Amino acid sequence: MSSHLFCEGENTMDPIVVAAGSALVAAMATDAWQQAQAGLVRLWQRVHPAQTDAVEEELAEVRTQVLSARDAGDAETERALTGSWQWRLQLLLRDDPALAEELRRLLDDTLAPAVRAHTQTDKPSTVINGTARDSSRLYIAGVNQYFR
Numbered sequence: 001m002s003s004h005l006f007c008e009g010e011n012t013m014d015p016i017v018v019a020a021g022s023a024l025v026a027a028m029a030t031d032a033w034q035q036a037q038a039g040l041v042r043l044w045q046r047v048h049p050a051q052t053d054a055v056e057e058e059l060a061e062v063r064t065q066v067l068s069a070r071d072a073g074d075a076e077t078e079r080a081l082t083g084s085w086q087w088r089l090q091l092l093l094r095d096d097p098a099l100a101e102e103l104r105r106l107l108d109d110t111l112a113p114a115v116r117a118h119t120q121t122d123k124p125s126t127v128i129n130g131t132a133r134d135s136s137r138l139y140i141a142g143v144n145q146y147f148r
Helices: 015-027 033-047 049-072 075-095 097-119
Strands: none
Touching (some): 015 075, 015 097, 033 049, 033 097
């Protein structure tokens, strides 16, 4: 990974920062929140140990805001919080670019699985198998099917 956080010639954030910031805020509304928080605080502690307690408290406050925004259907607040944490992660990696790989591990091992588990539905899936033989026809539909 390069040591810069903006792509050369562009004004875009590093993809790992965008993904991690988005997943962090989304994970705030999941059961894996404490793991996500602990992982992010460990990253912060390596670069800015004096800020660790303040970051931990701020993460707890932001989690409350995310939960309230979700309850109210306020997607705009959640987007703003996501942008704020993307920016903060960008600044953290600017101060220590070597943390990029650790941030990617946090994303892959904790944040992304928490978000995926939370967004999966509890609806059972249906599997339909069929075989057509000897010039027969097979019609399979997941909804109503009409013939004329």
